[in-house]
Amino acid sequence: MSVVTVELGGRGELATWVDESAQALAVDVLDVFMAVAEETLSHARSDERQRARERLQDVGDLRRQAGETTGPIRMVGEEDLIVEAIRAIASHGAYELDVLLEVLAGTRAPLGEEAVEMLRARSAAAAGAIEALIACEADRRRT
Amino acid sequence: MRPTVAARRTNTSRVARSPLGLTAKSDAELLRLTRDRIDAEAFGEFYRRHQRALIQFLARQTCDRDLAQDLVAESFAIAFSKIDRFDPERGDGRPWLFGIARIAMLARLREGGVEHAARQRLDHPDVDDAAVLEAAEARIDSSTSHVVAGLERLSDRERDAVISRVLEEREYSDIARRERSSEVVVRQRVSRGLRKLARVVPREPR
Numbered sequence: 001m002s003v004v005t006v007e008l009g010g011r012g013e014l015a016t017w018v019d020e021s022a023q024a025l026a027v028d029v030l031d032v033f034m035a036v037a038e039e040t041l042s043h044a045r046s047d048e049r050q051r052a053r054e055r056l057q058d059v060g061d062l063r064r065q066a067g068e069t070t071g072p073i074r075m076v077g078e079e080d081l082i083v084e085a086i087r088a089i090a091s092h093g094a095y096e097l098d099v100l101l102e103v104l105a106g107t108r109a110p111l112g113e114e115a116v117e118m119l120r121a122r123s124a125a126a127a128g129a130i131e132a133l134i135a136c137e138a139d140r141r142r143t
Numbered sequence: 144m145r146p147t148v149a150a151r152r153t154n155t156s157r158v159a160r161s162p163l164g165l166t167a168k169s170d171a172e173l174l175r176l177t178r179d180r181i182d183a184e185a186f187g188e189f190y191r192r193h194q195r196a197l198i199q200f201l202a203r204q205t206c207d208r209d210l211a212q213d214l215v216a217e218s219f220a221i222a223f224s225k226i227d228r229f230d231p232e233r234g235d236g237r238p239w240l241f242g243i244a245r246i247a248m249l250a251r252l253r254e255g256g257v258e259h260a261a262r263q264r265l266d267h268p269d270v271d272d273a274a275v276l277e278a279a280e281a282r283i284d285s286s287t288s289h290v291v292a293g294l295e296r297l298s299d300r301e302r303d304a305v306i307s308r309v310l311e312e313r314e315y316s317d318i319a320r321r322e323r324s325s326e327v328v329v330r331q332r333v334s335r336g337l338r339k340l341a342r343v344v345p346r347e348p349r
Binding site: 028029031032033035036037039040043055084087088091092095096099100103118 | 220224225228232233234238242243245246247249250251253254300
């Protein structure tokens with residue numbers, strides 16, 4: 001079971017840890033966040049460009065934090081963005097687990113070792129992300 | 144002599160229907176062919192196969208057809224750029240694509256639609272894509288003045304894409320290179336632009 005801790009920083013910042021089992025998941029999600037932010041910046045009107053640029057920068061920071069660490073991922077940033085990212089990571093983890101279960105449900109043969117291993121990995125990743133989400137939200141409720 | 148829009152449409156349709164036997168291949172094979180740069184048409188087949196279902200999925204999720212169309216373009220563009228991340232051992236191409244689309248949707252909705260809010264909102268009739276494009280192209284052939292007026296209603300990027308593709312007859316790949324964008328995004332801009340034009344250009348008398 002993953003261990004998640006949350007720290008509240010100054011100026012509305014939040015630091016949280018995501019279990020390493022969810023690292024690939026976090027990277028996938030933040031890659032898409034970055035691509036969307038880049039696309040938004042490329043289309044932004046002049047009065048929206050600054051906001052879009054800051055968003056891209058913040059998401060890029062999170063992506064680096066998720067991709068460049070080994071072990072549990074420490075994610076630090078503006079509270080709303082951290083929670084948004086963790087929610088998306090948890091949601092995607094649950095989706096990936098659901099997709100795998102749907103495939104397995106369609107087969108009659110006993111599950112092979114590979115399938116069991118994959119189930120464990122996806123289950124751990126989803127659980128890790130959900131734990132991080134719960135910890136974040138619990139902390140926000142306390143403050 | 145320049146070919147008519149109708150003639151070009153016929154040629155394009157013929158090519159699209161027989162993309163080198165790609166229709167028989169699985170999604171995973173198409174993505175592998177794309178990743179390994181073996182067949183440039185493979186991703187086009189993957190796009191054709193899932194584009195409509197993805198629009199429907201996103202339109203249901205967002206209740207906003209314009210936003211859904213933006214997201215479809217973004218999702219395919221992201222999938223193309225992240226194709227190395229596709230692992231057939233982890234699942235088929237469709238759930239992989241839809242997973243990307245789900246994340247893009249979450250990100251876009253949270254961003255508050257910076258781009259989307261800036262655009263003029265127009266309701267799209269829920270009709271067959273090919274039929275709309277066909278009707279729009281036919282009307283464009285005969286209703287130049289309305290088209291000029293209609294072009295004013297498009298965003299800059301949509302207008303450029305429609306002019307480049309339909310009037311200047313440039314290839315999608317050529318436009319994408321010039322715009323420093325992907326073919327998928329350009330195709331979506333042309334499609335979206337033609338849909339908008341279709342609503343402002345009057346129908347031909349029967």
